[in-house]
Amino acid sequence: MNKMAYDLFLGCVIPARLPYLEVSSRKVFEKLGIELRDVDGFSCCPDPTGIELIDHETWLALGARNLSLCNNNGGVISFCSGCVETLKGVNYFINKDIDAMQKVNKYLKKIGKTYEGKTEVKHFAQILYENLEKIKENIEKPLEGFKIAVHYGCHYLRPSEIIQWDDPFAPVTLDEIVKTLGAESIEYELKMECCGNPLDKSDSDLSLQMIDNKLKAIYEAGANCVVVVCPACYQQFEFNQRELNKRNDSEYNMPIFYLSELMALSFGFKPEELGFNFHRIKPKELFESIGFNI
Amino acid sequence: MSEEEKKDIEDVRVGVFVCHCGSNIGGLIDCKTLAEEAKSLPNVAYAEDNLYTCSENGLASIKAAIKEHNLNRVVVASCTPRTHEPLFRDCVSEAGLNKYLFNFVNIRDQCTWVHQKQPEEAYKKAQDLIRMGAAKAVKLEALDIIMVNVNSSALVIGGGVAGMSAALSLSRQGFQTYLIEKEDKLGGRLNSLHKLFPHQLDASDFLDKIKNNVQNAQNLQVLTSSKVKNIDGFVGNFEVELEQNGKNIELSVGAIIVAVGSSLFTPTDLYGYDGKKRITQFELENKFINNDVKANNFVMIQCVGSRIEERPYCSSVCCMTALKNALVIKEKNPEANITILFRDLYTPGTDYEKYYRDAREQGVLFIKYGLDKLPTVEEDHVKVFNKYMGEELILPYDLLVLSTPLVANNDNKELAQMLKVPLEANKFFLEAHVKLRPNDFATDGIYIGGSAKWPVDITEAITQGYATAARASRVLSHETLEVEGATSSLPEYNKSLCSGCEICIKVCPFNAIIKNENDEIEIIEALCKGCGVCGATCTNQAIVIRHFTDDQIFSEIEAFGGY
């Protein structure tokens, strides 16, 4: 069987703001023997909660341009749910509507490119889920004692008509993965609710309220950490806990992990290799409290 | 009591059968002892207990005992007469006794089931009930089984779609049928409709098809421009007097079907109705037929004159009618703007809900208003408080269309009196039971279908027309009918007691009591159900209720208190 390979679409947030998340992600795929090929010339995906909302056509055009650069038959993957939604969305719209396809290609022509809407797009967590067996083989340190609040995030699932992956309201894939890593997945009341990150652009207070409610529910359910698969969600969870503690009388100190980070840990990578020192909420305490020796 | 009465009673030999009903009765109380005790009751010649008296061998042993101990009365103490009395009546008559010489004592439903926590009390109650039942049995009298002849022809009143369907079915079943219509042509409401939902067929085409069937039907006589003048008689034997253009016609029929339909409501003083720029849905259909609809902005208002205090019902066809006409407009002029102001959109079931969706798909607009803030109509626009927005919205219109309810005919009362059948609060005809007898009247032999009973659409009117045909056919299919023998009566020896106060006539729910040509109270036994209301209310105790005579009831009371 020839080696699995995908083009890698990094997007903006991870490489330019959270590069340490890119580290664990690359390591995990390497360990699983799945090749990720870097592609030159990608632009912003663009943001489905940003540029799409102010100019749908531009969003289509830039997205189609990015997809037109992919040259790998395995398709393209991303570590970011937003990028995945954009790239899948562009495929969805131009394949659904021939006018959109023609319009987009009229634009692309100006820069000597064309796109037929054929590149397959996948979320990195989807690839991982499809390789659960491989993952099992690579586990050196099962994540015993991790009581994980899984946060799927909206764009990983919805709109299901575009994403075509897992159940939009009762998803299982991420829970399956963390259980495979030997951790426990904790049910909590607002599990399927939005983290509120996109609202930051229009109403930061609302945005904070939403993440506040989620964190409350997560603490009530007795989780000791959160796992996410989207840099927007990651920032929303990680960057706002201090701010919330300042505003309210809360004492949030909940470690937030990227799915790839947890997997890397279970594969035996050391925290320092993974850049955990860049986390604002250091997981060190957690590791000690549950006796996760590294 | 007189000597020969005493003598009669001495000859009375009662058999008592106590049923265990599996564990239903036997599980709680001692049926064996009950039977033993029964043996010592006056006139009881025999008693036994059975695991199941209703089972084949239970019935066999009743018949055997009747022969062996030449019993002439039978008492079964068991479950309930509701389901089992007919069975035991058949059993004793097979053994040669008159079926009215059987008496049912209910010691399950009304004893062991309701007193499961108190076995002793239940036992005592069972003793009482059996003692009383046996005492009544002693007084039971053989009653004649009454048979009436049946005239196998039928009268259908109303030549609308319901009436035509009923008449067609009856005639196809081979019954001579008279279909009478007060207008000069058949068709009723169909004559004034343009298209028919939900298939947008031409009303006229559809009507022609049915009329054609009616014209070609055998055993079916149509009388248009005809009115009912008078109706006498009872199930199987009605005498009907008609008037057709001045001349009188007399018919004898076995069953009567009422399918007189309903009337339109004119929304005078409502929403600026003027019959020109502000019209009803039916007037709109008339405009379609004459092809003079020029407007481009349409506003329709639902529930105009219905679902309000004075007319609280939903007319159930208006929403579909509005959708139909909206789709007709859209088909002719896709650019037309149509807004329907409604309270609840009534499109139940499969095709109708789809029809509502189709209308939205075609761009018809729907706005919900509430009874608290009714729309107000100006010369060229409507102001409506849009519940969806919580604020007022202005809708310009060239044509305002009001969806008005179907209402009961004014002459329903007249017909109801002739037929001696009731109307409900909105003056529609009232059926025998809204749930399980939707097309019967309480009076045997008379049936009701279509919008005369309640507003219905074409499809349901047709179904109900067929339904009345089936109900009538149950009567017409027989040369004779056996009717209840346990009826009330005014015996010769009591006639002197009757003061002619006519209270019995008023209270009889089956219209079984009349004052005959000799000005005497007469009970039409074919109609009497033996409910006993007349006997109970008769101020001079002139009326006797067979099978529930004072004598029989007092003997039960005595037996209860007498120990």
Add this chain to the structure above:
Amino acid sequence: MMSEGNLEKNSKSALVIGGGIAGIQAALDLADMGIHVDMVEKKPNIGGRMAQLDKTFPTNDCSICILAPKLSECSRHPNITLYSYSEVQKVDGKSGNFSVDILKRARYVKEDECINCGVCVEKCPMRVIDEFDRQLRKRRAIYMYYLQGVPAIMTIDKDKCLWFTKNACRICEKVCEREAIDFEQQDQLIKLNNVGSIIVATGYNLIEDIDNEVLRNYGYQKYRNVVTALEFERLLSASGPQDGHVKRLSDGEKPKKIAYLQCIGSRNDRSRKYCSSICCMYTTKEAMIAYEHNNELESYVFYIDMRAGGKGFQSFIQRGENDYNIKYFKSKIAQITIDNKENPIIVYEDLDNGEIKKLQVDLAVLATCIIPPEGIEKMSEVLGIELNEYRFVKTPPFDSVETSKGGIFTCGCVHEPMDIPRSVSEASGAAARAAEVIRGG
């Protein structure tokens, strides 16, 4: 009324498929006309859905009390032959002259011996889930489908009986005084000839009977205090699993607040596009009965359009609002969550002021969608009749009792969701049409 001397003795008979209220009414009408009727019911006893109901709107009559006399009339009528626990397997011929094969499944109980004494049931050691009570209680492997069932004969559930599954037990055989148990009994093939007309009245199923996809967002079968309307009907029923004392399934507490959610699966492009027709009414009825059990009760009904067009329906809803403490909200509920006491939590928009409100209740009742009955596809093949786009029996425009095949008629929910009065009217209507065929009209 009993009948004497038929106008004409019909050599042709009628076949009625389905022993619910529609089938029963059609059979009784035909039989009273003097036409012989063979009635086929798949279940062990006739009675259908109506037997499962506590009361019926808008009169709130006790359902079984008005049904039972019709059941016994059916079983006693000289012109009706009842084949319960049976299915139609083959139909040949055409209008006026069909021949029909009926598979009469062995119930392993001698019909003419069993007197329904119930001893066998008491002694049967096998507890299995009870379909009639919507899995809310257990029955035995030998059983009556329901207490007042007709024919009043026991049936052995072959798939559950220890003798058939493990070659053990046979206790019922030992305890039956009438020796009515017959483990050797075989399925029978009954051939009917000269059947003039057929009436299809096989009723309906409910969306929860096939898949819970649409029920997922409401936590059905995940949250114990979320039940369907028919389950609630059983809870209300005196003969039901709680003897008519409504209690929460989670903790046996008496509910003080009940939410009723309409259009669960109905009027929904993701599930069934059509309206189930009866839910607005039976929901109000159930709320009324529940209130009669407990006058403290608050009921909340969440609906899209109040569909109350039948006779006396509007005033029924009015009474619910005025006298039974029922509050109506025009708002479809998106989902149900629960708090730590398993109380259902509902979020809804109050259209009167546009506010979004959170409501905590003790019990939530789902008005689930009516769907075509199990096996309708097979039946349509056997009979050669078409189904419509919703997989109900297809009827032509303006005639709700005709099917696509001459001589075969239909009535009741098997062709469209409808209430009991309309089912009964249609049943009589179908009977009239069948009689036309049989009498050669």
Add this chain to the structure above:
Amino acid sequence: MSVINYEFRNEVLKHNASLSYCYQCSTCSGGCPVALLTEGKYNPRKIIEEAILGLKDKLIESQDPNPWLCSTCQKCVELCPQKVELTEIFTLIKNLCFEEQKFPEAFYSQGKAVFDNGVAIPYSNSIVARRKNLGLPEIKIASVEEIKTLMNETNFAKNILRGNE
């Protein structure tokens, strides 16, 4: 009080026909997390109703309810029993707001960043250094010229720059 605007209603319908299927059942508003949080001040159902009635002023001028408060969680889209594509309709409305220069500042900065750099977050020197330390590869991003060309073609540039430069 507002007047129905059939023209604008039809314009929205042309972009997204699913709008016409809405029967205002309130599933969306009852399921919307932001609606709950704002006690109904934000209400997806009302925005749809305004679109149905073509109330352009409310949708674009006064923006009541504020369409920018949609968190794009897509729950309403999944829940809608009539499969109305709510978020696509909201996107259309917000696009029109953009043309009218009525949109939150943050969208400007993001759009401008992409227009100037091809990416939303330009690579600072410190990030480039950090990537090196972390052993991550160098990233060759899009040629800004290509991106600018496209964004000029689509009128994005015109709209994003107008009134701001």
